[in-house]
Amino acid sequence: MSEQIPAVGIDLGTTFSAIAHLSPSGAPVTLMNSEGDRITPSVALFENGQAIVGKEALKAISTEANSIALCAKRDMGRKVFHQTIENKQYPPEVIEAFILNKLRRDAMGQIGHFTKAVVTVPAYFDEVRRKATQDAGYMAGLDVLDIINEPTAAALAFGFQHGILGQSSAQENILVYDLGGGTFDVTIMRICGNDFTTLATDGDVQLGGFDWDNRLVDYIAEKFVQQFYADPREDVCARGKLWRECEDAKRTLSVRQKAIVSCDYQGLAAKFEVTREEFESMTMDLVDRTRFTAVQTLRAAGLEWSDVSRVLLCGGSSRMPMVRDMLRQVSGKEPDASAAADEAVALGAAIHAGHLLSLSAGNAPSFKIRNVNSHSLGVIGLDPATHLQRVGVLIPRNTKLPVRYRRNFRTQKVNQKNLLVQIVEGESSSPDNCTFIGSCKIPDLPPMLPAGTPVAVTFQYSPDGRLKVSVEIPNTTAAITQEFTRENNLPKHLLDGWRQYISNEPPTDYQ
Numbered sequence: 001m002s003e004q005i006p007a008v009g010i011d012l013g014t015t016f017s018a019i020a021h022l023s024p025s026g027a028p029v030t031l032m033n034s035e036g037d038r039i040t041p042s043v044a045l046f047e048n049g050q051a052i053v054g055k056e057a058l059k060a061i062s063t064e065a066n067s068i069a070l071c072a073k074r075d076m077g078r079k080v081f082h083q084t085i086e087n088k089q090y091p092p093e094v095i096e097a098f099i100l101n102k103l104r105r106d107a108m109g110q111i112g113h114f115t116k117a118v119v120t121v122p123a124y125f126d127e128v129r130r131k132a133t134q135d136a137g138y139m140a141g142l143d144v145l146d147i148i149n150e151p152t153a154a155a156l157a158f159g160f161q162h163g164i165l166g167q168s169s170a171q172e173n174i175l176v177y178d179l180g181g182g183t184f185d186v187t188i189m190r191i192c193g194n195d196f197t198t199l200a201t202d203g204d205v206q207l208g209g210f211d212w213d214n215r216l217v218d219y220i221a222e223k224f225v226q227q228f229y230a231d232p233r234e235d236v237c238a239r240g241k242l243w244r245e246c247e248d249a250k251r252t253l254s255v256r257q258k259a260i261v262s263c264d265y266q267g268l269a270a271k272f273e274v275t276r277e278e279f280e281s282m283t284m285d286l287v288d289r290t291r292f293t294a295v296q297t298l299r300a301a302g303l304e305w306s307d308v309s310r311v312l313l314c315g316g317s318s319r320m321p322m323v324r325d326m327l328r329q330v331s332g333k334e335p336d337a338s339a340a341a342d343e344a345v346a347l348g349a350a351i352h353a354g355h356l357l358s359l360s361a362g363n364a365p366s367f368k369i370r371n372v373n374s375h376s377l378g379v380i381g382l383d384p385a386t387h388l389q390r391v392g393v394l395i396p397r398n399t400k401l402p403v404r405y406r407r408n409f410r411t412q413k414v415n416q417k418n419l420l421v422q423i424v425e426g427e428s429s430s431p432d433n434c435t436f437i438g439s440c441k442i443p444d445l446p447p448m449l450p451a452g453t454p455v456a457v458t459f460q461y462s463p464d465g466r467l468k469v470s471v472e473i474p475n476t477t478a479a480i481t482q483e484f485t486r487e488n489n490l491p492k493h494l495l496d497g498w499r500q501y502i503s504n505e506p507p508t509d510y511q
C-alpha cells in the first residue's frame with residue numbers, strides 16, 4: 001500500500017473547533033472526535049497539569065470553573081491567559097495547543113499518523129496572533145503547512161461544494177460574513193475561475209456569539225437579583241452554569257419565539273422566560289457593529305452591494321435570525337447558508353492542505369489564493385515638530401500579499417554602534433493604540449560609518465500574513481545581523497519543552 005500523507009485542515013475556533021481531511025476521492029470530510037461529535041468545544045479542564053479538552057471539560061463549568069480555560073483564542077497575542085489555573089499562568093497558545101493536540105490525536109485514530117496540517121485564523125488576526133497560532137500548532141506536535149484565513153477557507157469549501165473549483169469560467173464577488181463564537185470577520189472575495197482573491201477584510205477579534213450569551217446572562221441575572229437579592233454572577237461556577245443555560249436558550253431562540261432559562265444560586269431557584277424580541281433588542285447594538293463593518297469593508301473593496309453576487313454565511317452565530325434579517329435588509333439579497341456553518345472552515349482548510357501537498361509533489365496548481373494584510377504595518381518614529389512618538393505607515397491595510405517594503409533609516413551620529421526599529425500594526429498614528437509586534441535591532445553596525453548612513457530595512461509579508469525583516473547597508477559588503485525580537489513570544493526552548501509535554505512528540509526543526 002502506498003503511504004500517502006493525509007491532507008488535514010483544522011478550524012481552531014474560539015468556542016468550537018473542527019478537523020477535516022481529504023478523502024481518497026478528494027472530497028473534504030469532517031473527522032469525528034473520540035466522543036463521536038463533528039465539532040469539539042474549545043474548552044480545556046486542567047487536572048494536575050494535564051488538560052481534558054472538549055465536551056467533558058465544558059460540562060465541568062458549573063462545578064470546576066476555576067480549573068477551566070474558556071475562549072483562550074480571544075487572549076492570543078497576550079503573554080498569559082487572563083485567568084490563573086491551578087496556580088499557573090498559561091500562555092494562551094499553550095491552551096490552544098492542548099486543544100489542537102486533542103483534535104490531532106482523535107483524528108489519528110481514523111486516518112493514521114500525521115503531522116502536517118493547515119490551521120485557520122480569523123482574517124482580522126494580526127501578525128502576533130498568527131505567530132501564536134503557528135506556535136500552538138507546533139506545541140501540539142503538528143507541522144503547520146500554512147495558516148489561512150477562515151473566510152478564505154469557507155470560500156474554498158463553498159467553491160468545492162458548488163463545483164466552482166476547477167472551472168475556469170466562473171466569476172463572482174462574494175461577501176463572507178463569518179460570525180463565530182468569539183470573533184467576527186467580514187471579507188470580500190473575488191472568485192475568478194480558480195483564483196480566490198481577497199479584495200478587503202475587516203473584523204473584530206472581540207466580538208462573537210459569546211457576547212450575545214453574556215447579554216443574556218446579564219439579563220437573567222438582573223431578574224434573579226430583583227427577585228432574590230442574590231447575584232449568580234458573583235460565583236464563577238454559578239455564572240458558568242447560567243452561561244450554559246443562556247447559550248442553550250440563545251440556540252432555541254434561533255428557531256423558536258421564546259425560551260426558558262433556569263437559574264439557581266445559593267439554594268434559590270427560578271425559571272425565566274425570554275422572547276426572541278427581547279433577546280434581539282438587548283443585542284441589537286452587537287449586530288449593528290457587524291453591519292457597520294460589512295459596509296465599511298465593501299467600501300474598502302471599492303464595490304457596491306449590486307457588485308456582490310452572494311452573501312455567504314459562516315460561523316455558528318450566523319444562524320441567528322437577527323443576523324440574517326440585517327444582511328437581507330442591508331444587501332437586498334437572501335444570505336446564502338449553504339456552507340456548513342460549523343464545518344466549512346475546516347473543510348476549506350483540508351482542501352488547501354491537499355493543494356499544498358499536491359504542489360509539493362510537483363503537480364500544477366489547481367487554484368490560487370491571494371490574500372491581503374488585515375492591519376497596516378508601521379514603524380515608530382519621533383515627530384520632529386512635537387518630539388512625540390508616532391507611527392509611520394509602511395504597508396497600508398488591504399495591500400495584496402506577498403508584499404515587500406524597503407525603507408532607509410539613517411544613522412544619527414558618526415560611528416554609531418547599533419540601530420533599533422520598533423514595528424507595530426494598526427490604524428492609529430499613536431503607538432499606544434497599535435499592536436506592538438516587536439523590534440528589530442541591528443546590534444553591530446560596521447565601524448566608522450558617517451552620520452546619516454542609510455540602513456535599508458526590508459519588511460516582507462508572506463501570503464499567510466507573517467512578517468519577515470531583513471537589513472542591509474547599501475553599497476557595502478558588510479554582513480549585517482539583525483535580531484527581530486517579537487513581543488510576547490515564547491522562546492524556542494519553551495516551545496520545544498511544551499511540544500514534548502503536550503504531544504509526546506520530540507521537537508523538530510522549527511523557525
Ligand code: AMP
Binds near residue numbers: 015342
Ligand atoms: P463557531 O465558532 O463557528 O463554531 O460558532 C460558535 C458560536 O455559534 C457559539 O457562540 C454558538 O453559541 C453559536 N451558535 C451555534 N449554533 C447556533 C444557533 N443555532 N443559534 C445561535 N447561535 C448559535
